[in-house]
Amino acid sequence: MANSYTKAAFHLLVTAEEAAMLRLAERAVDILDTNGADEDFALGYDSLGTAFHALFPPRGASKFENFLDLFDDWSFPYLDCRIDLDEPDAHGKVMAFFHGDQFGVEPVAKLIRITCPSALPCGFTWSSDCDRLRAGEFGGGAVVITADGIDWHSTTGILNHALLRAENPHDGLDGYVLAVRSPEGEIAFWNKHDNVGPLSGATIFRGDEAAGVNPLRFEDADWMALPAPLHG
Template sequence: MANTYLETAFNVPVTADEAALLEECFETAAEISAGYASIPQEGLEAAGSFYASRSSLFRATFPPQPGNDDPFVTFRALWSDPDFPCLDADLTINDDPVGKGQLAYIHGHEVDVSALASLIQKVCKSALPFGFEWALVTDQDRPGGFGGGYYVVTETEILGGSTRWLMKETLRSFRAGA
């Protein structure tokens, strides 16, 4: 058996407001993933209390959905599995060395890169269009155990995918033309 890891590390140029919102999103995802452990209430009551404690910018970016009891439903929509809103990434905010705002350094192992792409699209508007890459590695030499991919994030689209998908599509087009 082999262990496979998805790894990434990149900087996103952000404004001060975007940096604060990005940090809040990381904190919010961690709290939701922990089942609102820091809230003395249960279930949707805890979710409601925690949502009310979020900044006005967070609430404007991720408003509640009418008719849905979960106030975080639009935030959870960033993930392909909304019941597991975990980024599995670390975030560090630093001043941009060239003096153009701040840099959000995002990195980690087992990162949910599609959720990160969606988060960047919603939160880091000043950086768009933006792109980042990731690597897929395994601790044993196995066919299909290595690869990677990329995402290009624009205001309206998230483009990209894995190198495996890109390779298959390229092969398919060559075979179709043969």
């Protein structure tokens, strides 16, 4: 018999309005935990107010379906964390403390992205461990949350990528960018949105993705392999 844990603990500075929305999200979870009928859920949804309704518009017979999209399993809509909120400071900011030893990494990340826009971009780390020394039970990861979406990183993924690079070191493992030389001799890099621009905004292609891009419309273009990232 062994117990596994997914742990996280981090602070996030939010506005007073966003802190109130976090509390409403907790209330929404409590309402859904009553296992009532859709009519009862709809009444509970109505009680949460217009600010909650604006972020999670009514959908479905229960009106909660947009909120339930935070969770993989609608039958178990739990954040699996505690959210402690300080009093607002002189600037109206509230320090929120998210913590738990069976932490709902995905629903919490999704909730933060929707309810706490002033804190973006932000992120947090999490760990997975076990009370017995069993192989494969230890790891973790990090979550990067922006207005555009959520990036998920795990220690297993990082390790596997590093091992692949060590076992088969070759150019292009970390992707390619298409470099384009202008008539003035300056180098720019192709991206899907603005055509060409700086390297920081270049579209990265992995594997066979580069084969789907036709560089012939550029007078002088070539694929460049990205170097392996540095790790401190």
